[in-house]
Amino acid sequence: MSDATTATYPVPAHTAARTICDTETYEAMYRRSLEDPDGFWREQIGIVDWIKTPGVMGNWSYAPVDIKWFEDGVLNACFNCVDRHLPARADQPAIVWEADDPDAASITLTYAELHAEVCRFANALKAMGVAKGDRVTIYLPMIPEAAVAMLACARIGAVHSVVFAGFSAEAVAGRIDDAKSDFIITADEGRRGGKTIPLKQTIDDAICHAWHEVKGVLVVRHTGADVPMTHARDSWWHDRRETVSADCPAEPMNAEDPLFILYTSGSTGKPKGVLHTTGGYLVWTTLTFKYVFDWRDEGALHWCTADVGWVTGHSYIVYGPLSNGASTLMFEGVPNYPAVDRFWAVIEKHRPATFYTAPTALRALMREGDAPVLKHDLSSLRLLGTVGEPINPEAWLWYHRVAGKERLPIVDTWWQTETGGILISPLPGAIPTKPGSATKPFFGIEPALVDADGKFIEGPASGNLVLKSSWPGQARTLYGDHQRFAETYFSAYKGLYFTGDGSRHDEDGYWWITGRVDDVLNVSGHRLGTAEVESALVGHPKVAEAAVVGYPHDIKGQGIYCYVTPIAGVEGDAALEAELKAEVRREIGPIATPDQIHFTPALPKTRSGKIMRRILRKIAENDFGSLGDTTTLADPSVVDSLIAGRKNR
Numbered sequence: 001m002s003d004a005t006t007a008t009y010p011v012p013a014h015t016a017a018r019t020i021c022d023t024e025t026y027e028a029m030y031r032r033s034l035e036d037p038d039g040f041w042r043e044q045i046g047i048v049d050w051i052k053t054p055g056v057m058g059n060w061s062y063a064p065v066d067i068k069w070f071e072d073g074v075l076n077a078c079f080n081c082v083d084r085h086l087p088a089r090a091d092q093p094a095i096v097w098e099a100d101d102p103d104a105a106s107i108t109l110t111y112a113e114l115h116a117e118v119c120r121f122a123n124a125l126k127a128m129g130v131a132k133g134d135r136v137t138i139y140l141p142m143i144p145e146a147a148v149a150m151l152a153c154a155r156i157g158a159v160h161s162v163v164f165a166g167f168s169a170e171a172v173a174g175r176i177d178d179a180k181s182d183f184i185i186t187a188d189e190g191r192r193g194g195k196t197i198p199l200k201q202t203i204d205d206a207i208c209h210a211w212h213e214v215k216g217v218l219v220v221r222h223t224g225a226d227v228p229m230t231h232a233r234d235s236w237w238h239d240r241r242e243t244v245s246a247d248c249p250a251e252p253m254n255a256e257d258p259l260f261i262l263y264t265s266g267s268t269g270k271p272k273g274v275l276h277t278t279g280g281y282l283v284w285t286t287l288t289f290k291y292v293f294d295w296r297d298e299g300a301l302h303w304c305t306a307d308v309g310w311v312t313g314h315s316y317i318v319y320g321p322l323s324n325g326a327s328t329l330m331f332e333g334v335p336n337y338p339a340v341d342r343f344w345a346v347i348e349k350h351r352p353a354t355f356y357t358a359p360t361a362l363r364a365l366m367r368e369g370d371a372p373v374l375k376h377d378l379s380s381l382r383l384l385g386t387v388g389e390p391i392n393p394e395a396w397l398w399y400h401r402v403a404g405k406e407r408l409p410i411v412d413t414w415w416q417t418e419t420g421g422i423l424i425s426p427l428p429g430a431i432p433t434k435p436g437s438a439t440k441p442f443f444g445i446e447p448a449l450v451d452a453d454g455k456f457i458e459g460p461a462s463g464n465l466v467l468k469s470s471w472p473g474q475a476r477t478l479y480g481d482h483q484r485f486a487e488t489y490f491s492a493y494k495g496l497y498f499t500g501d502g503s504r505h506d507e508d509g510y511w512w513i514t515g516r517v518d519d520v521l522n523v524s525g526h527r528l529g530t531a532e533v534e535s536a537l538v539g540h541p542k543v544a545e546a547a548v549v550g551y552p553h554d555i556k557g558q559g560i561y562c563y564v565t566p567i568a569g570v571e572g573d574a575a576l577e578a579e580l581k582a583e584v585r586r587e588i589g590p591i592a593t594p595d596q597i598h599f600t601p602a603l604p605k606t607r608s609g610k611i612m613r614r615i616l617r618k619i620a621e622n623d624f625g626s627l628g629d630t631t632t633l634a635d636p637s638v639v640d641s642l643i644a645g646r647k648n649r
């Protein structure tokens with residue numbers, strides 16, 4: 001007999017009864033998607049409306065790296081998310097907004113209202129001088145205008161670059177410079193968990209830091225705070241809104257025209273501007289939303305708790321749901337404000353059919369016990385989802401039992417900023433689930449495992465996760481740096497896309513993603529490069545050297561562990577620790593705040609001066625037994641002093 005964590009959970013009867021895709025259908029479609037990709041995609045592309053239907057499907061190569069899909073197709077992403085639903089859904093809610101403050105009124109925009117707002121916003125952007133191909137940085141809180149701004153850019157062919165509104169002025173400046181963004185959309189302030197966040201102020205600081213000259217800033221009034229406006233550069237959205245028409249044609253875009261840039265952390269260097277294009281991304285998000293959330297033409301409400309500043313928000317708050325004509329819920333707040341039952345209270349209030357959140361949130365809520373969940377009516381839900389990091393079986397089972405009442409399917413969806421949308425996930429009507437496994441690949445996805453030498457590992461095994469073939473939603477390049485794109489993802493294993501993740505493949509063909517195998521951290525579902533945190537630390541005048549690694553953290557998944565060597569004569573004390581934490585927050589933002597700062601007179605290095613991160617990882621994990629070979633270290637005694645320091649923490 002197997003216990004709950006290793007059991008397989010069958011497709012629930014009510015899901016089987018209504019599903020758009022049962023097991024046989026999944027298997028037949030999956031097989032066909034690999035055997036005849038051209039034929040498969042020719043059948044699927046009708047899921048979006050084309051101005052000119054493409055004749056060419058995939059046209060890609062991983063060596064050299066050149067990825068195109070539907071290259072002779074013409075369409076507009078905004079038209080697909082808004083206009084095409086007007087005949088049937090003009091009065092259906094498109095966006096439902098829940099404020100941070102539970103007593104504040106919620107807002108609903110119907111598809112007709114969304115259409116008018118997006119057209120006005122697009123016309124306001126045009127009036128500011130924004131043209132097709134221009135990059136527009138969006139730094140907004142979770143308010144309907146964030147989705148409106150993204151769709152307005154898509155409507156006129158401008159390329160949005162959304163920056164999470166928790167990033168610091170320096171981080172925003174780096175992204176403005178990299179994207180050479182002439183225009184910024186922001187708000188006076190944001191609200192989260194009862195606090196206000198100074199967004200316009202941060203943008204003013206970012207513009208000072210950036211070398212690129214910003215020509216126009218459009219400011220959304222949200223909290224009503226009094227913020228300074230710079231003459232000729234800044235304007236209010238509500239002022240411009242009065243002067244523009246609610247009619248704006250959707251620009252015909254080539255399928256391979258850029259839709260957006262989204263910055264994400266890598267194992268080295270500065271954040272990378274992942275570039276997604278129009279046709280492939282839209283087909284992918286539309287199709288994955290439909291199949292993974294088992295979406296019939298039902299006009300129901302979908303709730304994804306991510307922020308639009310991350311790819312999850314792009315694909316499963318905005319583009320995927322709206323392209324399918326769903327109603328999408330945007331929540332400004334956090335799970336524990338004003339109390340730890342907020343998520344469940346919002347579900348009772350707005351009655352979504354599907355709920356999609358991160359394991360880190362579930363782990364935090366699980367600690368509060370069952371009562372905050374049980375006091376709310378969750379009967380609207382028919383499906384639960386998770387995203388962003390591996391889910392531990394305990395959290396999966398709690399979600400299943402307490403939120404899902406042991407009757408809702410759970411989709412554990414594995415994907416990345418670079419993949420555009422979900423790649424490995426259960427289809428709820430087709431694939432029995434196992435707690436902690438993302439299960440099976442979506443149509444067209446060919447996962448495989450390789451060892452360190454790049455040899456394929458067959459059968460049930462663990463290894464590095466690669467993808468053998470391209471899919472429409474795949475990122476095309478890193479903005480302005482195609483060589484870095486090729487090196488980052490396609491050089492470790494020639495002819496393959498390397499995900500940076502490790503995975504196990506079990507005897508039933510199920511995939512179990514085990515986490516990053518590179519120097520990327522996943523902290524509360526947010527991706528951070530160790531190099532970025534190190535660079536912030538060594539930027540402090542009292543720091544000589546720093547090395548950052550991840551370590552297991554009960555709630556966050558991974559915590560940030562920093563080994564820091566102060567300059568000669570400086571004491572690593574509590575005051576310096578506080579200064580360093582503040583420095584990292586200033587350079588990156590609160591999400592990068594170190595959990596542990598371990599001062600050490602030296603770091604373990606090889607004789608050639610390379611820091612042995614493997615040892616640092618083990619010590620941070622409190623795993624002193626298997627440090628491996630330390631004889632190549634220039635000074636092996638460093639290790640003993642680090643272990644002693646770790647034990648004292």
Ligand code: WT7
Pocket residue numbers: 264310311312386387388389390391412413414415416417418438499500501513514515516522525526527
């Ligand atoms: C990394 C990508 C997926 C959108 C949000 C994060 C990890 C993501 C899962 C999952 C195990 C997961 C991977 C991946 N990850 N989903 N279901 N199970 N790990 O996007 O910031 O680009 O991060 O998140 O390590 O590589 P991202």
